[in-house]
Amino acid sequence: MHLDPFELHQPATVDEALCIYRDHAGDADYLAGGTDLLPNYKMHLNLRRHLIALGGIPELGGIALGRLGSMTRLADLEGSGPVAGAYPGVAEAVAEVATPLVRASGTVGGNLMLETRCFFFNQSRFWRASLGYCLKAEGAVCHVVPQKEKCYATFSGDLAPALAVLDAEVEVATDRGRTRIPLIDLYDLRGDGIRRHTLPPSAIVVAVHLPPIARQRLGTYRKLRIRPAFDFPELGVAVAVRFEGSSVAELRVAVGGLETAPRRFDELTDPLAGQQLTEERIRELAGAITRSVRPVYNTFLPPDYRRRMTGVFVRRALVDLAPASSAAA
Amino acid sequence: MASPTPPSPTGPFRLLGHRIPYVEGPLKVTGRAEYTDDLRRPGMLVGKLLRSPWPHARLLSIDTRRARAMPGVVTVLTGERYPTPFGVLPITHDETAIAVGKARYIGDILAAVAAVDELTAERALTAIEFHIEPLPEYADPRVGAEPVAEPIHAPGLRGSNVQKEVVQHFGDVDAAFAQAAFTARVRCRFAGVTHAFTEPLVTLAEATPDGRLTVYSATQVPHYLHRTLSEVLHLPMHRIRVVKPEVGGGFGGKSDPLPHEIACAALSLETGRPVKMLLDREEIFYTNHGRHPTENVVRIAMDRDGHLLAYDIEALLEGGAWSSFGTVTTYYNGVLAMGPYRVPNFRYRGRRVYTNRPPSGAMRAHGGTNIRYSIEVALDELAEHAQLDPFDLRSRNALPPCSTTINQFRITSTSFLRCLDAARRASEWDTKFRCLPYGRGVGLGCGFYISGSNSPIHFTPVMPQSTVHLKIDMDGGITVHSMQADIGQGSNTLLAAIVAEVLGADLDRVHVQRVDSDVSPIDIGSYSSRVTFMMGNAARRAAEEIRARLVNAAAELLRRPPSELRVGHERIEVADQPQVAVSFLDALHKAMENSGALTASGSFSTQKLGGDFKGARAGTAPAYSFAAYVAQVRVDSETGMVTVEKVWAAFDCGRALNRLAVEGQIEGAIHMGLGQLLSETMNYRASRLMNPALLDYKILAPDQMPEVEVLLVGEDDPEGPFGAKEAGEGPLVATLPAVANAIYDAVGVRCRELPVTPDRLERLVRARRAEGYAWKEDR
Known part of the structure; x- marks a missing residue:
């Protein structure tokens, strides 16, 4: 396998990058760490002839309390004790991404904007051709759930759920200027696996902003996969909670690795504000989340198992975080 | 001067038996080795x-x-x-x-x-x-075992895709089952691995x-x-x-x-x-040419006292599109069940079926892995039925040294009982088995493998299976030529060490030449765990020929009869007066006076082994390795995740000639065996391989590797070079059943389908709970 030739652009500012994208709209991709994009290019997945490298844009760098530049290397975040350690679950999530080698190149923004994955998509051109391609690349049919409307490729980033439960926001640059939106709104479950985010194609994630309240929460990230290295999540569960006394002040639960987008379950967790996190409430919440997720068979482990484990992981995470007085299990 | 030296724990040799770093190691770790x-x-x-x-x-x-x-x-x-x-x-x-x-x-x-x-x-x-x-596409060997519309190759049995059928019967299996006090029947399915x-x-x-x-x-x-x-x-x-x-x-x-x-x-x-x-x-x-996807059924009969009476085995192997080694594989999946126990009655039916999938072939512990798993799991069940400790059941049935199996395998050396003893003691088995809390367990699995196939594949022309050439010129460097293939297992190092040992020379005098058919004498290569045994013997013979000439030359220089001399380190000395000596180079230069560079050739062939029936040579070998492994695991019963905490690997490779290499082989084999047991799978949907990439083909990550305690307890083999037998493939087979039996000890479920991925194990545990009977937690 080889990389087809492409033209590499190296802008120095966000505006320049946007401008280059506009000049080659439809035939350009942004290049962050390249650990996902370039292997996909080797497989000839949705090739573009123009790659716009973001590594030379100073504004996208920087790592500080409250702000993670999108080009922050995962390894740098992992190694930034004061920052990663200040945000519960983030250090765990970043340390679970792939391997040390990948984390040395991979970036925060790249992990957030990760291409969705599927057994029928992440294959060589030869492999896909032998099956007639798929909805997400060059084909007309989805092989996971055979039909022609929706792609079921799975969102497989680890950072998105972990940052989403901290109420992180992303700063986004588009042709129409800068906006700041809740990180979870980058993803839209009503969409499908073909698009990995809700932004216009030209948009650039500039930075992740974390509210001060996030530092007052307890949190964790738990990842299901066959191997403790290499593998994308078959399920990722992030939980963050702040207690006032023995009662819940805010509780957030998000999952990744199950569906076309990560999901946060505010409608199930908001009613728990002011309540004690009893064993029974934890079980009810875990059960409700389990019932609402819909994984499909396009990763290594079967979907019924990943669903059952969603409940187990949510329950275990909450039990570990709950004050000893409220949850006994 | 000479003070008496205590006997070395590593044996009587200067190099062999020690830990010898690979001679090409510096080139490999600096990226200078040439691939x-x-x-x-x-x-x-x-x-x-x-x-x-x-x-x-x-x-x-x-x-x-x-x-x-x-x-x-x-x-x-x-x-x-x-x-x-x-x-x-x-x-x-x-x-x-x-x-x-x-x-x-x-x-x-x-x-x-x-x-x-x-x-x-x-x-x-x-x-x-x-x-x-x-x-028409044939992906399922059960379909291809019957007549088919469009056979993949020339029609097999009754117009099917069957490539090979083996039927063997020794003794009277049905009669043995009729008298058995205990029987077990195990059906297992194994995914292909590569x-x-x-x-x-x-x-x-x-x-x-x-x-x-x-x-x-x-x-x-x-x-x-x-x-x-x-x-x-x-x-x-x-x-x-x-x-x-x-x-x-x-x-x-x-x-x-x-x-x-x-x-x-x-x-x-x-x-x-x-x-x-x-x-x-x-x-x-x-x-591919990897391990055959396999389904086997093993029935075992045992008497009241825990003596094995019979094996009855069926195996269906999925061959993929070509034959490759498949005829041998089909035999091995039966006959390699024969050790390490005495089994008086034996029946086997094996079939290998072509499919429209990548070809299966030979993979480390070829033909011996899947059948060993089923046997060792069945023995664990039998021990439980008979209320025998799994170690006791096995030691009671161990093949003795110098014995013959019912299918006429010649067993010479076996230290199997020593393996059992070492593994039992080191693992503190008697304090752990069925005693650890729910979710933790220990299991025993044993192994047996050929140390070099007796059969060379090609019988014409008749020639040795191994030949080694040596050349020493006046520079004192020893060049070794052989077509043995170092593929990372350390055979070049062993070849150099054997030559240096025999000649008393420093290891850096020896240079093993790259395999090149223009200059390398034929050796039939690195498979069937044959290299140490066969090349080792050939190398020893070649070096002994050179040694004799050096000793004769030294005898001339020292004016002593050769019989009074011996080889020391870089010198030839008078046996009872070691201060009287000539240096290696002086002896060499004297020996060269008339002949120029010294050259010698050593070769090795196995004698014909086995019976006279059809297929009798399959599985015959000049020696066999034996193993007893204990694995200790932790199982998360709710997620099905298995953590292998430790493996005690007691292995009989005769004398370990390079302990560093043997330990590396055992650790690597355990890693490979754990992969097949827990996560590696050629994941097919019909004929399509879904995971032709290393991200989706789940080889264990380094941090999943348990601590391994290697226990080398083998006694010298009478025919192996310096007492050695194989250590390349045998170390794999005991791994899988040891862990599976440990999973049973931990959570009370039997794993019949490999790999034992967490979803499968979680389903088994749930099913056991749904049936309402508890495991150790109620004790």
Whole structure:
């Protein structure tokens, strides 16, 4: 396998990058760490002839309390004790991404904007051709759930759920200027696996902003996969909670690795504000989340198992975080 | 001067028995070792293969004109140019270098292109046009075992896809079952697994105007490649030169002559230019030749006192598109059940079925892994029924030294009882078995493997299985030539160490030459765990011949009879007056006075072993290795995740000649065995391989590797070189059942389907709970 030739652009500012994208709209991709994009290019997945490298844009760098530049290397975040350690679950999530080698190149923004994955998509051109391609690349049919409307490729980033439960926001640059939106709104479950985010194609994630309240929460990230290295999540569960006394002040639960987008379950967790996190409430919440997720068979482990484990992981995470007085299990 | 030295714990030898770092290690860890892909030749072309997107299709016509016309494309080859069938076994030549008439699996080779660069070659592949007729696809060996509409090769039994059927019966199995006090029946299914060696498959071929062809290739068996190139390309062997540079792992996957090697050589012959062909990882998954997907049923009968009475075994092997080693595999899946226990009655029916999938073949612990798993799990069940400790059951049935099995395997040395004893004590088994809390457990699995196949595959011409040549000139350097193939297992180091040991020379005097058929005497290569035993004996003989000449020369210099002399470190000395000596170099120069450089040849063949019935030679070997492993695991009963905490690996390889290499082999084999047990799988949907990539083919991560305590307890083998037997493949087989039995001890479920992925184990645990009976938690 080889990389087809492409033209590499190296802008120095966000505006320049946007401008280059506009000049080659439809035939350009942004290049962050390249650990996902370039292997996909080797497989000839949705090739573009123009790659716009973001590594030379100073504004996208920087790592500080409250702000993670999108080009922050995962390894740098992992190694930034004061920052990663200040945000519960983030250090765990970043340390679970792939391997040390990948984390040395991979970036925060790249992990957030990760291409969705599927057994029928992440294959060589030869492999896909032998099956007639798929909805997400060059084909007309989805092989996971055979039909022609929706792609079921799975969102497989680890950072998105972990940052989403901290109420992180992303700063986004588009042709129409800068906006700041809740990180979870980058993803839209009503969409499908073909698009990995809700932004216009030209948009650039500039930075992740974390509210001060996030530092007052307890949190964790738990990842299901066959191997403790290499593998994308078959399920990722992030939980963050702040207690006032023995009662819940805010509780957030998000999952990744199950569906076309990560999901946060505010409608199930908001009613728990002011309540004690009893064993029974934890079980009810875990059960409700389990019932609402819909994984499909396009990763290594079967979907019924990943669903059952969603409940187990949510329950275990909450039990570990709950004050000893409220949850006994 | 000489003070008495205490006997060394590592034995009587200066080098052998110690921990000897690999002689090529410094080159490998600094990136200076030369592998095939490191080689470049002037004017070299790039070879690429077009592969079939169809699982089974008749090739009606092929049009290569557009591809040939592309600038930079030098030639395009299709199957009919070199259609001679080949295969590693002379009795099953069913492969061709490039498909002729039919495509038989997704990934089958349809055409080969030589072009000036990779991009041009890949573009040319897309310009080749085919007309085909799709044929029925056979992915399930159970379907192919019955008559089929369109057999994949010439029709097998009753018009089926059966490639080989083996039926054997010794004693009277039904009568034994009729008298049994205890019986067990185990049916297991094993997914296919593949070697996943680090160095990709790669070949560089160079046809030259003098009418010769040189082929550099990543191969375990240069000699079989040499023969096959000659047969298919119709060139006499003496005009072909096969060179084996460093090889980065094989595990059986580089032991067949492979079609891309021949296609690459053919491209060079056609173009008259050097051609390199480097396969990508996906192509390597399609080339496969890995462990057969298998379903087996094992029934065991035992008497009231815990003596085994009979085995009754059936195995169905999925062969994929070619025969490869499959006839041997079909025998092995029965006969390698025979050790390490005495089994007075034995019946076996094995069938291997072609399918439209990548070919299965030989993989580390070839033919012995899956059957061993089922046997050892069944014995664990029998021990439980009979309320016997699993160790006691096994020691009660151990094959004694100097015995013969019912199918006439000759057992010489066995330290199996010592293995059992060592593993039991080191693991503190008696305080743990059925005593650890729920979710934690220990299990015992044992092993048995051939130390070199008695049968050399090719019987003509009659020749030794190993030959080693030595040459020493006045510089005092010792050059060793042999076609044994170091593939990372340390055979070059062992060869050097044996020669140095016999001659009393420093290890750095010895240089093992790269395998090159122009100068290396034939050795039949690195498979069947034969190298230490056979090459080791050949090397020893060659070195002893040189030693005799050095001793004679020293005798002249010292004016003593040779019988009074012995070899010391870098010198030859008077045995009872060691201060009287000549140096190695002085003895060498004296010995050279009339002959020039000293040369010697040593060789080794096994004697004919086994009975006279059909298939009697399958599984015969000049010696066997034995193993007893205890694994300790932790199982998360809610998620099905297994953590293997520790493995105590008691192994009988006779005398371990390089302890460092033996420990490495055992650790590596355990890693590989754990992968097959827990997560590795050739994941097919019908004929389609879903995971032809290392991200989705789940080899255990380094941090999943348990602590391994290696217990080398073997006593000297009477025929092995310096008492040694194999340690390359046998160390794998005990791993899988030891862990499976430990999982049973932990959570009370039997794993019948491999790999034991967490979802499968979680389902088993839930099912057991749903049935309402508890495991250790209620005790």
